[in-house]
Amino acid sequence: MSRDHSHLFSDLTPLQQDLVYELRQNSARAVMLHQLISEKLGLNATDHKCLDFLNRTGPVTAGQLAELTGLTTGAVTNVIDRLEQAGYVVRDKDPKDRRRVVVKPAEGSSSRISPQFESIMQSTLQILSRYDEEQTRLILEFIRLCNDMTLAEMEKMKNQP
Amino acid sequence: MSRDHSHLFSDLTPLQQDLVYELRQNSARAVMLHQLISEKLGLNATDHKCLDFLNRTGPVTAGQLAELTGLTTGAVTNVIDRLEQAGYVVRDKDPKDRRRVVVKPAEGSSSRISPQFESIMQSTLQILSRYDEEQTRLILEFIRLCNDMTLAEMEKMKNQP
DNA sequence: AAATTTATCTTAATCGGTTAAGATAAATAA
DNA sequence: TTATTTATCTTAACCGATTAAGATAAATTT
Structure with a gap:
């Protein structure tokens, strides 16, 4: 079950190493879970x-969607093609600016999707309910520190050759 | 700065919603950071x-590498081609079983990579040092619960049409 | 031992993403 | 107002991952 995850992190206590390992695992699994849910939805x-x-924000333009998701506009064009094909979204020209393509969720799009999340929501609720407010705050702060750190490190890297 | 992340999670307290949001962010950023580091390494x-x-485990066969990483064997063949090309790994036939291809890190491969992690290691250490053992244990347990939950949910989904 | 089955890696076709060039509409300048 | 520049989306060429079929070696069966 346990593996050697000492790798580079030998200044950390075993407990800390475990935490780092689980955090990595967390990211990897989140990606896999998302993948799986998507497959279920076809x-x-x-x-x-x-x-x-789209279901959260309501109608946006193709360009905005690209920015929101970090995809290129080229990729977004194809995304919209496929989603439109599958009946999840509708494409419209913005009458005020006919260069723009406005994408909006099709009728009932949201309700076609949410059932897949019921169980996960329940499980999440169950985990969170084990912690009181102070503990939750502690965990939240930790994750925030990690996120801030990650962002800072990314900036640092970009500003290096 | 703040966005609407209530979405589906309306049974959660605002604090809990924030936590869920940061956890998502955490996964997304981890992927981006990994991407960036990789680019720096060419x-x-x-x-x-x-x-x-490979640098952690030492020599493995192509098939094992596929299993370790969750990639297909076809993808792994290409990975090895490129890494061999770039001088990071060496490909050998297993003399005991000549179907097998053994991949091992090339001389000095590890040391070509680790410098990119120095700063991240430092920052990680700094964050972790803010927490005593009990707090660390609490956080670790939380992440573990999340990971176990994710795994369980994935299993559940697979066993459904 | 020869024939069949199984295991391992590679190859080929397809899919989706990126980058960069292209098309069209709006904004700005001459 | 016409010409130029800028903005937005689409298209085309390329890259890497997946799936499935193919090649080769080992194990098993007859």
């Missing part, structure tokens, strides 16, 4: 991600 | 991931 992960944004 | 993310495994 979509690829990217299309699903875009549809998810 | 590799794509997949090749880097494989090389990382």
